[in-house]
Amino acid sequence: MQLIKENISKFKIQDYLGKNFTCDCGREHTVEIENVIIENGAINKMPEVLKLLHYNKVFLVADTNTYKAAGEQVENVIIGNGFELKKHVYKRDDDLVPDEVTIGEFIINYYNDADVIVAVGSGVLNDLCKFMSYKLNTPYIIVATAPSMDGYASIGSALSIENLKTTVSGEVPKAIIGDVDVLKDAPLDMIRAGFGDMVGKYSAINDWKLGKMVNDEYYCDYVSGMVMHSLKKCMETAEGLENRENEAIRNLMEGLVLTGIAMSFTGNSRPASGSEHHLSHFVEMMYLFDKKQAPPHGVKVGFNTIVMNYIRQRLSESNPDINEVLKKASSFNKDKWTDDVKRLFRQAAPGVIHLNENEGINSYDKRVERVKRIIDNWEEFASLLKEVPHHEEIREILKRIGAPISLKELNVDKETIINGLVYAKEVRNRYTVLQLAWDLGLLDDIATEMESSFFNE
Ligand SMILES: [Zn+2]
Ligand SMILES: [Zn+2]
Structure with missing residues (x-):
């Protein structure tokens, strides 16, 4: 068929x-x-x-x-x-x-x-x-x-x-x-977590499209459409979740199951997981190292979707200049990167360093190749980044169902999240908006800027 x-x-x-x-x-x-x-x-x-x-x-x-x-x-x-x-x-x-x-x-x-x-x-x-x-x-x-x-x-x-x-x-x-x-x-917290995991698909699908545009990665328009369709249904009835309305609960459960089917269809987790999940894995790792209890998976993913959509918007409004970007690329300090990875990832650091070297993720030549392609087609990239709902819209819907929308409510410290913005991309070799921001030499600046403004709200 x-x-x-x-x-x-x-x-x-x-x-x-x-x-x-x-x-x-x-x-x-x-x-x-x-x-x-x-x-x-x-x-x-x-x-x-x-x-x-x-x-x-x-x-x-x-x-x-x-x-x-x-x-x-x-x-x-x-x-x-x-x-x-x-x-x-x-x-x-x-x-x-x-x-x-x-x-x-x-x-x-x-x-x-x-x-x-x-x-x-x-x-x-x-x-x-x-x-x-x-x-x-x-x-x-x-x-x-x-x-x-x-x-x-x-x-x-x-x-x-x-x-x-x-x-x-x-x-x-x-x-x-x-x-x-x-x-x-x-329990309502579990329902909220499931909804957060679903909201994360906006971000995951956008990252998947990005991977296709930057690296010619395998992408299926049908599968991404099928996830987006079930997500749309979840969004339409989201407000019924707090009151445990039948239709809202059914749409949510169907969306979650359908996303699983989508992953079987593609044979990887691209339809379900992107930068919002990588940041969540990063936080989980850090909390595990310190033997602290991290918030439930889907709750983090929902919150991270606000964060990633903010970064998407921020990038879409930027106007990258090829000479400046190449200058940034040539000033990449590998020793500092290695020291940071060792400090943050502790016993998991060798794996992270190995993955990076194996795939040449930080290699200058590969980065230049990607950057040229991105800047040559910047209009297209900017409009892809604008495809996701505005971060305030995600914040609003999460707020309405009673899910955490600030670091304080999420109970995650700012330092971990800021480190995650810069280093969460190292947990998987998968192109996302975080890698795009890094390629363009903007990731550190955006993280610093978010530390003093976005996360203080
Ligand atoms: Zn998930
Ligand atoms: Zn297909």
Whole structure:
């Protein structure tokens, strides 16, 4: 089947599943998820889903919170319809961490005869069961308890191994069950985080287009359109989130799942993650080094979208001069850069330095090549940067749903964020607006300027 951009608004999530699509981008797109049900009362459809996928013996995994929120109901529906079920409910005083102990506990309690793992939860339980499904070669189904992040449909699993956050291989779920009656009762902070993760797509998609324009990176107009369409729907009903309105919650959950599907389509996280995520990873790393608790992922991503859109606007209004930019490029001080990376990234510094040298990110010749292309086509670049909503618009919508819009509310210190503006681009080799600002020799100035004005508001 051919994907045609004009039809994006007609496609529902289910239409994308279990098919191979040809696309104008030259690639085939496919996702291995077979079933997605996002509606009120979706849990009641569990027996139907199990029958359809030919599963009879269920290993149900939850923690005490998610068991209360939905697990018990899932268990009753499954047992009540004649399926066999064994369960493990994690008991923790603090949040469940997807670490070695949690994995061991999974194995000890595992139901050997199970032909499917049913995870009831959000981020952590999804990551855990995604990984266990991959390791045990047993499919899994996720019953979501919060619309809090876009990882439900993605492949990678974020675990905490030897106290370090690590992304490892995982399996996509065979089915995603999003019961709106359950999702809307999730803690408001988790709903706000999910919305922040979604708002971040403005920034991620803009960075993806930038990567195409600067480095001829692979880009799919259909996939970016599909993410933007679901984001638009989320924005239209955003104000209903605070009151837990059905449509707002459903649109948010659909957007988060669809973004995961978009990542499967492209085989990377370009449709979902750009500079706003890199800055978030940077803050997480710094907080982990200092053993401090960082704000939830999506909350940071939402706030960072205000920041990145401000930088986009600032750049779009600049008028780069090739001679000045080249002068800046030749004055790049590699020793200072290396010292800064070692100081900030600590035990992770060798990896950062290696990535940079391997890819020649800071190499003068490559930078000059990029700069020439950018300045030769500056009009086009400036108008791309203006495609995102104004930073005040993002701030306003986040404010209306009660999400943090200042560093104080976010509870992140200014120094970490300013360091992040300059050095977050080092965490991934991926072209973003931060790299553009650096290429143009403006990143340091913008960071200094934001330190004294933008972040004081
Ligand atoms: Zn495509
Ligand atoms: Zn995210």
